[in-house]
Amino acid sequence: MPKKKTFFQCQECGHQAAKWLGRCPDCGAWNSMIEEAKPTKTHDAHENRSFRVPETLTNKSSKPVPLADIPTDAAERHNTGISELDRVLGGGLVPGSLVLVGGDPGIGKSTLLLQALGRLSSRQHKALYISGEESPQQVKLRSQRLGIKGENIHLLAETRADLIAQAVEREPPSVVVVDSIQTVFDPKISSAPGSVSQIREVAARFLYLAKGLQVPVFLVGHVTKGGELAGPRILEHMVDTVLYFESSHGQPFRILRAHKNRFGSTNEIGVFEMRESGLEVVQNPSELFLSERPENVPGSVVLPAIEGSRPVLVEVQALVSPSNHGNPRRTCLGFDSSRAAMLVAILERRAGLDLLGCDIFVNVAGGMKIDEPASGLAVATALASSHRNRALAKDVAVFGEIGLAGELRGVTMPESRLSEAAKLGFTRAIVPKANLNRLETPKGIEIVGVQNIEQALEAALDD
Numbered sequence: 187m188p189k190k191k192t193f194f195q196c197q198e199c200g201h202q203a204a205k206w207l208g209r210c211p212d213c214g215a216w217n218s219m220i221e222e223a224k225p226t227k228t229h230d231a232h233e234n235r236s237f238r239v240p241e242t243l244t245n246k247s248s249k250p251v252p253l254a255d256i257p258t259d260a261a262e263r264h265n266t267g268i269s270e271l272d273r274v275l276g277g278g279l280v281p282g283s284l285v286l287v288g289g290d291p292g293i294g295k296s297t298l299l300l301q302a303l304g305r306l307s308s309r310q311h312k313a314l315y316i317s318g319e320e321s322p323q324q325v326k327l328r329s330q331r332l333g334i335k336g337e338n339i340h341l342l343a344e345t346r347a348d349l350i351a352q353a354v355e356r357e358p359p360s361v362v363v364v365d366s367i368q369t370v371f372d373p374k375i376s377s378a379p380g381s382v383s384q385i386r387e388v389a390a391r392f393l394y395l396a397k398g399l400q401v402p403v404f405l406v407g408h409v410t411k412g413g414e415l416a417g418p419r420i421l422e423h424m425v426d427t428v429l430y431f432e433s434s435h436g437q438p439f440r441i442l443r444a445h446k447n448r449f450g451s452t453n454e455i456g457v458f459e460m461r462e463s464g465l466e467v468v469q470n471p472s473e474l475f476l477s478e479r480p481e482n483v484p485g486s487v488v489l490p491a492i493e494g495s496r497p498v499l500v501e502v503q504a505l506v507s508p509s510n511h512g513n514p515r516r517t518c519l520g521f522d523s524s525r526a527a528m529l530v531a532i533l534e535r536r537a538g539l540d541l542l543g544c545d546i547f548v549n550v551a552g553g554m555k556i557d558e559p560a561s562g563l564a565v566a567t568a569l570a571s572s573h574r575n576r577a578l579a580k581d582v583a584v585f586g587e588i589g590l591a592g593e594l595r596g597v598t599m600p601e602s603r604l605s606e607a608a609k610l611g612f613t614r615a616i617v618p619k620a621n622l623n624r625l626e627t628p629k630g631i632e633i634v635g636v637q638n639i640e641q642a643l644e645a646a647l648d649d
Contacts, residue, residue: 194219199419200382213419222383223376263449264360264402267305270458270467271298273494274429274442276450279361282400283449284393286367286422288407288415289431294440294458295406297332298431298465299363300325304334311360312338314353318345318369332464345379347372347388351395358399364392366406367421380408389424422446432553439474440465441553454494472499472610475552481580485572487646488583488612489564490603491556497599497606499583501551502561504568509545520550521565522557529566529588536592537639539573559587560597563616566639567646576647579614583607584646586618592639596620604628616645 194203197220199213207219263278272278275285289295303313317325322343329336340359344350347370354362364370370388371379378384389405396403405425407415415422422428428446433439442456457468468474476499480486485504490497502521509515518526526548533539548565550556563586571578578584585603587595597603600621607615608628619635627633636642 191224192221193224195222195382196220197382200386220381222381264306264311266302267309268298268302268467270442270456271302273496274444274447274450274454274456275427276444276447276454279402280426280449281402282397283402283427284396284405284425285402285427285429286405286407286415286425287429287431288409290409290433293431293433294460294465295431296320296365297328298442298458299365299404299406300329300334301332301464303339303361303363304329304332304336306361307334307336307338310338312340312357314340314342314359314362316342316344316350316362316364316370318343318364319366331462345369345371347391351391354395354399354401358401361402361404362392362395363404364406366408367392368408385421389421393424439468439552451494453492454496455498472497472606475500475554476610479551479580482577484575484577485568487564487568487571487578488607489556489561490583490585490607490615491554491558491561492599492603497602498554499606499610500554500556502556502564502568503549503551504565504572505545505547506541506569506572507545509543514543515545515547517546518548520553520555521548521561525562526565528590529562529569532588532590532592532639533566533569537570537643539570541569541573544573558597559595560585560603562586562588563594563618563639563642567616567642570643571647574647578646581611581613582646583612583615584617584642586616586621586636586642588639594618594620594636594638594642601626601628604631604633607631616642 194206196210196213196215196218198215198218199210201210201212203219209216210218263280265272265278287295303315307313322341325341342353367385367388368380371384372387375383375387392403392405395401409415426448427444430443430445432441432443438460440458440460444452444454446452457471458465459468479501487502488499489502490499516523516527530541530546534541564584566588567584585597587597589595596618600617604615605628608631612631614632614634616634616636619637622635634645636645
């Protein structure tokens with residue numbers, strides 16, 4: 187018998203090599219090259235595939251049509267019944283979309299999708315839940331705990347991609363959930379389930395099913411120790427939407443964030459709270475993030491941030507302490523460390539604070555990640571508050587962008603930020619003076635406009 191030809195493929199990025207390499211030359215990952223068998227060559231590239239491409243995607247007689255004549259009725263969104271999930275998806279579920287959901291083990295990916303199927307099935311939408319990791323009994327027990335009756339939810343415990351495709355094509359449902367993509371395999375590929383070759387082929391199969399049958403498909407994906415989705419990077423390029431489920435250790439709430447979305451913004455977030463009955467939507471995230479904020483503590487500042495189209499109040503914490511080492515520490519959680527170093531230099535040069543010999547720690551409470559320019563003034567104020575050991579008043583909110591010259595620049599959506607602060611009882615806000623033009627001030631809140639960092643610190647700490 188002829189010797190079977192093999193090659194080595196990186197399990198992180200999909201790079202192929204003729205021999206084993208300790209480090210992938212493309213992505214730099216160590217010990218990621220796995221030996222795999224080469225597929226047999228045929229005259230037609232599609233003959234090697236173990237699945238049939240729907241005729242709607244391979245119709246060679248199709249002709250180009252004017253963009254204005256293409257109907258959009260088929261792109262009508264369907265509400266999942268979970269408002270925060272609809273917000274992150276861009277307004278609802280689009281027919282024919284392929285959505286990848288990732289997150290740490292046990293964070294609630296399966297729970298969220300099963301709850302979404304329960305809401306859809308209650309509106310007479312037929313749903314198909316494909317379980318490759320759990321038995322039907324385990325899924326049934328979870329649905330009972332979540333209070334899901336599931337008359338219109340069909341369960342298929344299968345890991346073979348060809349059998350799954352046959353079930354979907356035989357009776358196309360309204361929505362499909364695959365839990366998880368790493369467990370599904372193509373029997374005609376010799377690689378193990380979860381390898382680069384398997385994930386690439388299986389994802390292509392579900393892509394053709396979603397587009398050909400106009401059925402939205404959710405793919406549950408594992409994550410690596412670094413918090414990234416396991417499998418080749420091409421998987422994220424093939425899908426329409428990539429959602430990450432995030433959580434801080436010891437916190438009951440979860441944050442659903444879109445890292446890619448062809449049908450909406452990637453700036454929206456959804457906030458959930460994990461309870462005994464499942465994931466509950468948090469209607470007011472600002473109140474949740476500020477519920478444990480300490481009073482009269484130096485280094486604590488409230489920032490009205492913008493996540494997508496929604497204002498969210500978060501607590502920015504800073505700790506400045508004299509260092510006993512020659513190289514002071516700079517640690518940031520939820521905030522970019524490079525921007526924090528820039529703000530420290532601005533405070534040194536423009537505000538006269540001696541911070542170079544101090545250990546500096548910056549944290550955004552609640553596990554939030556803030557990267558907008560408007561957070562600069564809040565972080566700088568928190569650093570100055572901790573350094574001077576002077577606390578801000580509990581009813582003061584701060585936002586604004588800081589330039590290298592120490593000037594404050596205007597930011598977007600100031601009315602929404604101030605309205606959200608006023609709803610939660612804040613009576614004073616320190617904002618850039620440039621935002622005062624044509625600003626409609628909400629009732630019950632005093633606006634203090636400042637032009638530079640010195641005026642901002644004086645207004646916040648010298649009252």
